[in-house]
Amino acid sequence: QDPNSEDLSLDQRAELLNKYQRVRTETDALSDPLSAEDMQLQSMPDASPVKWHLAHTSWFFETFILRHHLDDYRLFDPEFHHLFNSYYNSLGQPFSRPQRGLLSRPDTEQVFAYRRHVDRAIERLLAEEDCSAEVAALMTLGLNHEQQHQELLLTDILHAFSINPLLPAYLEEPADDALSGQSQPPSWLSVPEDTYTIGCDGDAFHFDNESPSHSQYLQPFRIASRLVTNREYLEFMEDGGYCEPRLWLSDGWAWVQKSQRQAPLYWQEREGGWFQFTLAGLQPVNMDAPVSHVSFYEADAFASWAGHRLPTEFEWEVAAWLYRRPDTLSAANLLEKRQYQPVPESAAAPQFVGNLWEWTGSAYLPYPGFRASADAVGEYNGKFMCNQMVLRGGSCITPADHIRISYRNFFYPHQAWQFTGIRLAGDQV
Amino acid sequence: QDPNSEDLSLDQRAELLNKYQRVRTETDALSDPLSAEDMQLQSMPDASPVKWHLAHTSWFFETFILRHHLDDYRLFDPEFHHLFNSYYNSLGQPFSRPQRGLLSRPDTEQVFAYRRHVDRAIERLLAEEDCSAEVAALMTLGLNHEQQHQELLLTDILHAFSINPLLPAYLEEPADDALSGQSQPPSWLSVPEDTYTIGCDGDAFHFDNESPSHSQYLQPFRIASRLVTNREYLEFMEDGGYCEPRLWLSDGWAWVQKSQRQAPLYWQEREGGWFQFTLAGLQPVNMDAPVSHVSFYEADAFASWAGHRLPTEFEWEVAAWLYRRPDTLSAANLLEKRQYQPVPESAAAPQFVGNLWEWTGSAYLPYPGFRASADAVGEYNGKFMCNQMVLRGGSCITPADHIRISYRNFFYPHQAWQFTGIRLAGDQV
Amino acid sequence: QDPNSEDLSLDQRAELLNKYQRVRTETDALSDPLSAEDMQLQSMPDASPVKWHLAHTSWFFETFILRHHLDDYRLFDPEFHHLFNSYYNSLGQPFSRPQRGLLSRPDTEQVFAYRRHVDRAIERLLAEEDCSAEVAALMTLGLNHEQQHQELLLTDILHAFSINPLLPAYLEEPADDALSGQSQPPSWLSVPEDTYTIGCDGDAFHFDNESPSHSQYLQPFRIASRLVTNREYLEFMEDGGYCEPRLWLSDGWAWVQKSQRQAPLYWQEREGGWFQFTLAGLQPVNMDAPVSHVSFYEADAFASWAGHRLPTEFEWEVAAWLYRRPDTLSAANLLEKRQYQPVPESAAAPQFVGNLWEWTGSAYLPYPGFRASADAVGEYNGKFMCNQMVLRGGSCITPADHIRISYRNFFYPHQAWQFTGIRLAGDQV
Amino acid sequence: QDPNSEDLSLDQRAELLNKYQRVRTETDALSDPLSAEDMQLQSMPDASPVKWHLAHTSWFFETFILRHHLDDYRLFDPEFHHLFNSYYNSLGQPFSRPQRGLLSRPDTEQVFAYRRHVDRAIERLLAEEDCSAEVAALMTLGLNHEQQHQELLLTDILHAFSINPLLPAYLEEPADDALSGQSQPPSWLSVPEDTYTIGCDGDAFHFDNESPSHSQYLQPFRIASRLVTNREYLEFMEDGGYCEPRLWLSDGWAWVQKSQRQAPLYWQEREGGWFQFTLAGLQPVNMDAPVSHVSFYEADAFASWAGHRLPTEFEWEVAAWLYRRPDTLSAANLLEKRQYQPVPESAAAPQFVGNLWEWTGSAYLPYPGFRASADAVGEYNGKFMCNQMVLRGGSCITPADHIRISYRNFFYPHQAWQFTGIRLAGDQV
């Protein structure tokens, strides 16, 4: 029998509902500090308005679950099928991405009504006795999808606010004293050569791009025990890092010249030194904290300057497993810590999770044996496996129950508006 | 004695205040149908958000009048000096024009508070006994400036709404039965050759670009008694007008190919024929109404196809004077008629004012002897006297006490989001 | 009887042939200093390869004359009809303009063979007794067309050579001592108000855009007796002219910022001061010579800085008539002087002809009553009457029998690769 | 002792000189069919003029060898150091790449003189008794570099000629009857799982990007015995392949829409069916020959449509080793066959070398332990290891003594002007 068609138990449904409610409530809460006008901002084609995130995550449940699995489900608004489709060509041509910020209608109120409409329907669905394992799988995908958009919601509003000369702050006050730690010199963690298993299979949720798990032969390598700090990055800058083409990839150098980038994305030099625009507004750069909002090109150039390199995603995954700590997730600077920015790393133990997404030297490609599913959900990940680089580990705004060591994030090498950082690696000698 | 330094009489101040209050109230009222989110929309660099119009018009009074003429005037917010400066380089570099839609802060509420702050200050200023004629002149400029932005506010929201697949309507319902008139065949109005006086001097308000008044020799010409209708324009389209390069100016043909324009800006072909997106939402094209939202290139190509030409701005002005009617202003389809769209023209008498701005064949250039004033206000008009074409007559959304026969509007030849139309002219044989 | 169908006399045909041979020989000679590779250069879409000019001018005779008027004329190559059509849409879609430099075939030799093929055919045509006045008119147009391309050939190769770091020189050695004159302070020439006749009708050759001649009322004005010198322009530069937005038209200022222009097109600052790239290679800027290769935006900004303005094309034409000298054409620095660059103007007498094309403040628009002819030749001038500015007077590379006081040249306001200069004007007080 | 400083034997020097002369003569010969004007063509920034290739390959010997290793070597022209530097930032800013076609000077004659000047100097260098192994290594690099440019010279002139409506042919007549073979259905070649050694170390020449050789674990896979044919590709097209977004990578679909590509780069539909522009001019598409000039996006979409995938570069390399034939190189369709186009593959034995470069699914990244050398030569390959995809196997215009199974070529996924083709692979079930 198809395991997907099995009915869920009462407990399973209750647990699912509980998770659903927690995730949805979190999303709502993240939008709390924002006005209707804030929620409409789209400051570049890569980013989306908060309102759009709120609607699109609901659209996902409606489109992939409710339409098919809840009898007599009534679409909230048939037009939304087009408006809030992100990129699923199987479902018709999506609304023009760079124009998402031009949708003053539906207004925020309607979007929240849409969310509640979907919530009620999901509750009904999970109350049904014949709710199947397939629904559970799609629900879990939908919740992980919504968690991804929680992170995007924050990175996108940060970018949008950074354009405004009034420098609006998302947070009323800067984060607590976790920020005041001092960075210690990094140590090198060694990993011996071997054929390792990479990726993730099995029942626990993971995205399709993390599977199939497979063998990967690795040469011996070493990897830094912490992320590169702002202080270290400033040394690179002061050493003329942005003016020396030999440190850069060819495309990276072209990007520096075209973008005229001379510092990380949100840095500004003002009287009194370097400041960084953050979710808590403009703040002095914390020299002990990890450098953030750098592009892959910057990460790679920094590594060249430092005489090292970035880890591959396979090295990263193996090291993160080998050096994981019992409290990895609970200790990590993830969304639940409510720091909303990277914090200095203590000397205690290496921490691969949280704080910042770490650029790897690996291009985002399918794992051996990867097949995207044939239906519309198959467009989720697979079609992006070109021209992007893999990032690992989650960031200070990633929910704790969303991240995994096998988790593969991916962005284009020039992009820096995510919470991205740098961990160095090297060959063993 | 400098007439500008003379004090205003009590009556003069009362009248000025009254006019001020009427104009400001009208602006507020025009924004009534819009939500905070609507007011933030900027759908192209040429257009501005409604919220920006609301703030910028207040900025104008604050910057050019209150700062200088009201003792102890407190700026509402010093940052606004930069944020809501449109293009006055004398006052520092203005905020990036294409990013006006990214200012979620200040929010709409603050912008209305800004408006009230300025209103209170203007009231105080006009209560002062030593309020001078110079203040009166600047006040009148500020009010005419605000009226210009009333029109832009409407054209900009029309454009923004046109992007949204939900096709939002600014007006709850379409305009009244003035729309149901039938167009009559046009007649040709003759004007004999002579040396005419063009432009406007003297005490009554006019923009600097309408002066100095000066002589202009004109050959005999004839000009159509009404605007070109949608029906006539559709004939042009159906005759292949958009596919025949010989009808177009060279730059116009390049524009057609690049923009892929095949009909007026807001026309859409749907089942059942041609529709036009209007402030009252999507409506069937009214074949008797004048064709609107055409670029200069389209106007010129239509005229070529019809075997005629566009009038020069001088011909237009002379004809409008010669054929003006006693009730020209009160009969015209101007903002106060609340049609918000062009209406069919009756056969009765030619009407040069209202309905649509009429493209002329004249480039926007200074009149002989024109000198822009040396201060920041001098940037108002003069620096745009290049690459644009003159339009005359006002439109269905121009306030009646704002338009004059000598009034020179100007836009780039490819622009069509204003309420623009076509009147034909020809040489006399 | 149609005068166009009258037969030419033997003398008329001989004179036409003589003129034809002189113009064609001149074109050939202008290409003499160039290699086949030089002749293929196209350094921007505005410019064309010399080889293309050589072919296109022959195409003109073939297309508009030989095809229709010479029995049993055999096209040199039917493909050329498409390849060497510049912009005559009536004759089919022309070959892509920005790709003219990609036509290595036909090679230069074939293009010269094409020229000789056309020459032989024209000789045959002019030997026919029934050769009509219509042919004569078209021949004259074709010869004036070729003379226009002689000038473009030189401006285009100058631009192309300017890209090459080897700084190739078109001329073996710089021009003679005409260059060593000293500029005198300019005087102001007065012109009284009146209704003047502008333009050109009648039998002598003129382009259609110079007609009809018509009345134009002019206010009294004054105009400078000579062009602005490099020395004067450098003062403007040193006074921060390129950094002061208030001096510039709005579009001009945008152009300065985008193009990063900080000096005339061909100026380079090197050790030892300012140099200018010329047809004689890189030369020190001659401070007494007129400033050349400036855009309309620069001309207008300079005039603002100087407290003056540019003349209108009508003012220019009237002043040029009133102040013409008996030897205007023979004294002027035109192509036949073989200077290939502007020379200092003596104090003796004002000279409106030659040296540099002079930007006027007039947009290029049709004269009252202008009608382009309905056939393909009608595309020659009329369709460009939008977005361009009029220049007057001819330059140091204009043939003497090509220029007229009524001659209207036209370029876009940002263009500076022609031999363009600045003459100031002002209102009379 | 440093092996690099050892002197070469007389035989070694003779062999090197012989190889040098053969390669240089080949390059000269490849330019034989071209005129000076042909050799100057640059039809897009990705391509370079033939003349530039001729000069730049000489510059390479001059810059990396003669300057340092030949006493009293005189630079042919010091300006060439800048003009013919491709992308070595260590040697100063190279001349603007998109403007290489604007260098009419030096002319072709001078460039050949430059080649001879360098030849004479190399001959002198190789005549010296203390000529070191380091020189030999650099000579070999220089010769392989020149061979790469031989291939580019041909692909670039093919592209340039494709723009010209005259459809010039590089070859006088189409290639011989090798073209008339019939393609057979492909078979699947199996490769078992194992940890394989990839890449190339040791003394035989290879590029730095092929090393270090290293272990790579591979899952079992299968790979097609031949390339995809034009016939098969046409099926994809006729099945709507270019209109079905679900077959394409996300960036690939965006590329299709922007480029409006609907067939391989050089295909044209004319009366009578599909034609392809080739080095032998426009030819009917040979349905039995492999499809060529496809981008990675097209290759990937075709594979999706066919239900397969592209091989990784590691799979390709292992399969090419396992299934190599004794006569692999001599049988392959490489430059020496003088076909200048891909030929149908016989059923006999699989052939991984020649015919077309085969897109792999691997991003171009450094092999584990890769370090670019610190000097200018280090810019040769390493800095391009981002955003490009690996191609393997060489093409019909690759010299036989240039290609290796470990050879890694790389291009951006949208590029199709190289001789690129498609080989399918799949997982073993």
Ligand SMILES: [Fe+3]
């Ligand atoms: Fe999504």
Ligand SMILES: [Fe+3]
């Ligand atoms: Fe304004």
Ligand SMILES: [Fe+3]
């Ligand atoms: Fe021409």
Ligand SMILES: [Fe+3]
């Ligand atoms: Fe090279």
